[in-house]
Amino acid sequence: MSRRRIWYSGRSAELRLQPIVGVPRSSSPTGVLRLLPKQYLSPLYDWKAMEKDGFSWWIRRIKRALNLYDEFRIDHFRGFAGFWAVPAEAQVAIAGRWKAGPKEALFDAIFKAVGKINIIAEDLGVITEDVVRLRKAIGAPGMAVLQFAFGSDGYNPHLPHNHEPNQVVYTGTHDNDTVLNYLGVRKNDDIPWSLIEAALASVARTAIIPLQDILGLGNSARMNIPATQLGNWRWRIPISMGFDTLEPQAKRLSVLVSLYNRK
Structure with a gap:
């Protein structure tokens, strides 16, 4: 079993090589993490651009993981339903707002490309009904x-x-x-x-x-x-x-x- 992060580092190669990043950054929406300075946050995906591309980057990422592991847990799963977005110019994460994630569209594309796979959803933190519905819809x-x-x-x-x-x-x-x-x-x-x-x-x-x-x-x-x-x-x-x-x-x-x- 492996651990896969939904987000990735702002210093990663993906930030330079893939057209998938928007200006805002992601954050945990609860507690002290909302007060963190922005260097602790992660770049966001441009979900609309990804959907137009058929979520090909995610499909490649999942295929690579399946070559290495039997199953994997996706951390911060709630970000697929909705996430806390912080403007790049903001100094603290509390300046952000909720935005909608790709929901089932992403997983429909993944399952169509690679078949049904074993995903564990890290559903910790602020878990709202839309997160529960998404997790149950994909059977994770x-x-x-x-x-x-x-x-x-x-x-x-x-x-x-x-x-x-x-x-x-x-x-x-x-x-x-x-x-x-x-x-x-x-x-x-x-x-x-x-x-x-x-x-x-x-x-x-x-x-x-x-x-x-x-x-x-x-x-x-x-x-x-x-x-x-x-x-x-x-x-x-x-x-x-x-x-x-x-x-x-x-x-x-x-x-x-x-x-x-x-x-």
């Missing part, structure tokens, strides 16, 4: 993240009793802290395994557990901190942590996988 599973589940009411969609079969459940994603640090417990505490078991017990068809959570690692093993540019994606399995030392975790995981009929 959404996401549930257990670190987002607790502390509100019983209608929180990330709570296990609100999960759906056509969904992927995570203890946490690459953008989250490790479960150990999220819970604020000690390294040898058993509580993180409760969250791992909750993910495996979910009705969601797919469960993904980061290796850092299985190993019970803390904040130093965090993969990524959103809206930061340095120090991310550097964690590796320590050389000293040979697989022969991981037998206890492997056995425990095997028991849970068998118990909840995960394959």
Whole structure:
């Protein structure tokens, strides 16, 4: 499985080589990200020009991904339904406004070109009805993240009793802290395994557990901190942590996988 971003960097080759970029920039529409300076934002696609071209750039991008991976998750899926557009001259993202995305037209073109494919929709953040309709229309599973589940009411969609079969459940994603640090417990505490078991017990068809959570690692093993540019994606399995030392975790995981009929 791979992760594909809906947006791309303003420094990428695509910005120079493809006629697909408009003047405004994209942003997350919620919380502190709306106040970010514009250097953290991404160029937008010229969706009208892309549609006239039959979305050929997207089709090439998807074909390339299919040559490398069995399936992939598209981050910021909600941008296909609608996105927050910020004028290039604006100094902060809050100066933007909502604009409509390509919706089903893009996926109709992709499916016509390459057939039905396995896409996971990262439907996190501000998820409105148009995003839900689009995801269901193309049959893509959404996401549930257990670190987002607790502390509100019983209608929180990330709570296990609100999960759906056509969904992927995570203890946490690459953008989250490790479960150990999220819970604020000690390294040898058993509580993180409760969250791992909750993910495996979910009705969601797919469960993904980061290796850092299985190993019970803390904040130093965090993969990524959103809206930061340095120090991310550097964690590796320590050389000293040979697989022969991981037998206890492997056995425990095997028991849970068998118990909840995960394959």
